[in-house]
Amino acid sequence: MKKIVLSVLTVCCYFTNSFGQDENYIKRPAIGIHFFGNDFVTPQRIRSTSLSTVLKDNDWAKFSDLNFGFAGNYMKGLSNHFDFSTTLGVSFLEYPMDDKPQNGKDGALFEWDAMVHGKMVSDKYWVSPYISAGIGASQWRGYFGAFIPVGVGIQVNFFDEAFLLINTQYRMKVTSTTNYHFYQGIGFAGNIGRPKEEKVIPPPPPPVVVVEQEKDQDSDGIADKDDKCPTQPGIARYEGCPIPDTDGDGINDEEDKCKDVAGLARYQGCPVPDTDKDGVNDEEDKCPDVPGLADNFGCPRLETSKFNASNVQFVTGSATLTAGAKKELDKAAKILNEEYPQLKVDIVGHTDNTGGAELNQKLSEKRANAVKAYLGKKGVAADRLTATGQGQGNPITDNNSSAGRAKNRRVEFKISQ
Structure with missing residues (x-):
């Protein structure tokens, strides 16, 4: 056993030392899809006997005992040694709750977790083992519950753009509507967005040549000697004056389709229309296409x-x-x-x-x-x-x-x- 452990550590060190580039590399946002299996059998055997008994008798759950499903995942680096990860998965099974009898009917089990991965090395290495812990929530046939997931995993990086993720978790029940189980998952994740570009320091600006400027009280770029409204900011085509608002409705004449009649911005400066000409505008007229009476909401009696x-x-x-x-x-x-x-x-x-x-x-x-x-x-x-x-x-x-x-x-x- 010691030789096997030593061999694994040697391989990990070889890969990390051979392919490491930047120890301060932080993972970019990534999304992935995973295939997983939920194992409720082994935790039940461990709790009914002991972990040593299960190990001794090799009494692990068989492949056929697992409940399989698919999950979506989002990851983002927090630092070069810590990542945030959240996963939503679904599988179909009859959820074993301690205080609720089973009736043989499967249902969709939704499980969500939010976890932090503590990595041995940064993502600039090909192989990155990690441990993880977090919080989780589940929903099955209207029963909502909470659990605490802890686990270990290994991340294999491909050209700094994609990852193979293999992990196992032990999900510990918090509420009576959940149960202890192992979560065994494998999946792929890929980076999204573009990598952060290195900041380029621009060259220093050319020296500023100070030129004496003519007086411009309203700072509209038009000298007072040429400005017909020297105390009001304006534009050149109105000789330094603001764009006029003939009807005084707050909408300047260039944007006002009814510049001689006060109106509203949502009607491009025109009054609220009265399609049926009954004296009740369309916004208040419940019969805008039929002339009516003001005291009858614009409708005929x-x-x-x-x-x-x-x-x-x-x-x-x-x-x-x-x-x-x-x-x-x-x-x-x-x-x-x-x-x-x-x-x-x-x-x-x-x-x-x-x-x-x-x-x-x-x-x-x-x-x-x-x-x-x-x-x-x-x-x-x-x-x-x-x-x-x-x-x-x-x-x-x-x-x-x-x-x-x-x-x-x-x-x-x-x-x-």
Whole structure:
């Protein structure tokens, strides 16, 4: 055994001494891909007996006992003897948790680690053995856990651009949702980006010749004698004055497409457009292509010649729509689906003062919801409709006559935000 160890050390020394160039070389950022196997069997045997027993009996896990997977890796040098490494791997297995019975179903095991590698020599040598330690986290079928990985490895460098990495880790459980296991990995990594170039010291600048300059109060490069705005920085084509802003909107005339009308930068100096010319600008107009009313968010009212909200009536004392009401709501549904498919509508129910206020409040809510439900059946999306009831509290006329009460028993349709 001593002869074998001595031979390995001799080979390592030969390679490191033969190919070493710059002891202060620091690894550039590198990415890699790895093939690995998770061994849960051997740690279980060690913990159930002892390490010496496993060594004595050569009772290591067989190749078929390993759970294989792939991993991606990022590395970066911290110094000539220390590297940072982070790896994310995935394998498929039934994870053995101590307090959870196994059911024979495999799942994806995601394991992440962040480690520091302590190297015997820098990356300028062909062969670089290292030890590593860090922290790790895992996720399997919704169970999240933590572990501590420690290990050893060897890095073989190829022309200072790529690496062969062989490592073994012992991953020690921290939480009950993880388990002890060995991680055996092999992979390749390659440098990314360009190597840092040596700093070139430029030659000294030529001597500065001091030339007496003409007076320039605003330091715009135009002498005061030629500057029509000597106290304001400007440009030569405006004879030393700033670029003008005719409409005073903060956007100079060279960038302002409406330089005689104050506007906004997002419209290149023009006012917010009003496509349908209804006096409501497009940013506030919910119907920008159809003329409407300012108090209706720029949209026309639903109560047009095609639809009369006063015809939406109910069976006395109930929220049941009359046949005439349904015909009228069919018109409203067609308008909302075909003419204004983007509008959102608030359906507001009202009653007269017959009966108690509490009863009328509930009745108005039921009636508003009945209208909403009917429009929904006619294809108007539910997220475009809201229903509220205001009871008897907002009459449009007095309740002293049957005609007045009939007008107060109404359903209103309002455009909502």
